[in-house]
Amino acid sequence: MKDTIEGFLDLVKERNGHEPEFLQAVEEVAETVIPYIVKHDIYYGKNILLRMVEPERLISFRVCWVDDSGEIQVNRGYRIQMNSAIGPYKGGLRFHPTVNASILKFLAFEQVFKNSLTTLPMGGGKGGSDFDPKGKSDNEIMRFCHAFMSELFRHIGPNTDIPAGDIGVGQREIGFLFGMYRKMRNEFTGVLTGKGMTWGGSLIRPEATGYGTVYFAENMLKTKNDSFKGKTIVISGSGNVAQFAAEKSLQLGAKVVTLSDSSGYIYDDEGIDDGKLKFIMTLKNEKRGRISEYVKEYPNAKFTKGKTPWGEACDIALPCATQNELNEDDAKTLLNNGCICVSEGANMPSTKEAIAAFHKAKILFAPGKASNAGGVATSGLEMTQNSLRYKWTREEVDNKLKDIMTDIHKSCIEYGTEEDGYIDYVKGANIAGFVKVADAMLAQGIV
Incomplete structure (x- = not known):
């Protein structure tokens, strides 16, 4: 073998x-x-x-756009159409300087399995650009998005390929992209997901990946007759996924003590409650600030520069930042500090060696293709609502999300239960x- x-x-x-x-x-x-x-x-x-x-198709193209000073900038755009055997390609667009064909192919490959697990009829794809939205004006981002879509529109459609958001692509960027698609094709269709609520978006979509990560962890804990109540949670990242993983953890009675960004992480021994989380959401989503500013508002907390939060004691770890952020040493530290459950909110955030350490210790470990599938699942629900020209309530979407995450968990148990009863998720x-x-x-x- x-x-x-x-x-x-x-x-x-x-x-x-x-x-x-x-x-x-x-x-x-x-x-x-x-x-x-x-x-x-x-x-x-x-x-x-x-x-x-x-990949069934790997598309690479030049994106030329004009910055606010009138200078022409050039970026690379990509779309990886990996597999369409069970439905049209589905997967996010990522705008970040690190984007290249390797990263997008890994994300597209993972997306095939993730989308399959949701049981919804969606194939796998991924795309993006090495464009960096940070520090750019709204007009610069609009011009880039319009230039990007002026090529991408040839390769996507509601029954062909339905992109969504990812790192660097939020509702603002989706809006600019959709506007150009609508103009180029002269049609209003559900070709993108993550849209605004007034023009085809779905309730719970921004929350879905973070919520789903926690719902999956909750299902894992139930196999041990345990729950989130009273647990200490360490979370990496401070974007949408991390924010809403924290929010759902609080709703389930847990104590969240960390969040992070590329500059370092904050640790709040008193716990990041709803009020503090609201401050972080405003800081990151509206002010585009750094997580270090948290300690200015809450001086009892501490900020550790240039490090990830895996050295802090916890019961549950939710890596929600980026790929390969949690290595073997981090895994061993988490285990030594009593961590019993890891649920990945990001795509492939744990290295191979870290995963091996978790399996050796036989703790509950969920790979991102299962635990963070809530985002694409809710994108699929948005596609359904677009096709029906209908909108479900927040409660309806949330219940459907819970059901999908429960079904994914059942599938993992079916194929991952070992002879000794351990579940290899x-x-x-x-x-x-x-x-x-x-x-x-x-x-x-x-x-």
Whole structure:
């Protein structure tokens, strides 16, 4: 089995040797899915996983726009259309200086499994640009978004590819992108998700990824007859995902003690309550400030520069910032400090070595493709509302989100329960996501 896995990975490395993030994501899936393929004749010998790691389409394009000083700027734009076997491509757009083909391919590959787990008819894709919205005026962001969409519009549509937001792409950017799409195509369709409430958006969409991460962790804790009540929570990040993971944790009776950004993290031993969280939301969403400003408002808290919060004692850790932010040493520190549950809010925030440490300790660990699927699930619900020309209430959307996260958890248990009763959620999520896509690919032939 080891030779089979290594042979597959060697072939993928030969084709994608310069893309470390993508190779990391493929390796994690291969180690759990290939043994399953070998045991099931319906999949064995069909090279399904090899077909799944190759994007159906990789689009790269130049984006030229004019800044406020009148100078022409040039960025790269991408859209990775990974797999459409179970539905149109679906996945976010990321605007960040670190964006490249490797990162987007890893995100698109993960998205295929994540979307499959939701049980909604959505394929996987991802896109974005190395454009950095930070420090840009609203007019500069508008001009960039319009230039970006003037090329992307050729490749997307409500039944082809439905992008959403991601890092650097919030409701403002989605608005600018949608405006140009509507103009270029002369039609009003649900081609983007994460839209404003007055023009096709869904309630709970901004909250969905953070809420879903907590709902999944809540389901894991229930397998141990436990809950969030009275637990100490350490969260990384301070964007939408982290903010709403904190909000839902508070609603479930937990104590949140950290949030972070690229400059460092805050630790508040008294707990980040609803009032303090509202301050952070205003600071990050409206003022575009740094998390360090929290200690000026609440001097009893501390700010640690240039570090992640994994050295702080907690019961539950929610990594909600970015990929590979939690390494092996961090994992061991969390375990030594009594952490019993880790639920990933970001995409692949834990390194392979960190995950191995969590599995060795047999704590509850949820990979992002399962635990942070709430965002794309609610995007799927937004697509449904757009198709129906209808809007569900906040409570209706939240209940549907809870049901989807519960169903994902059940699928992980079905495919991830070991002989000793331990639930390997990584294995469960990978196999459950693979089976649905693989069955669709087999049914449709070699296309």
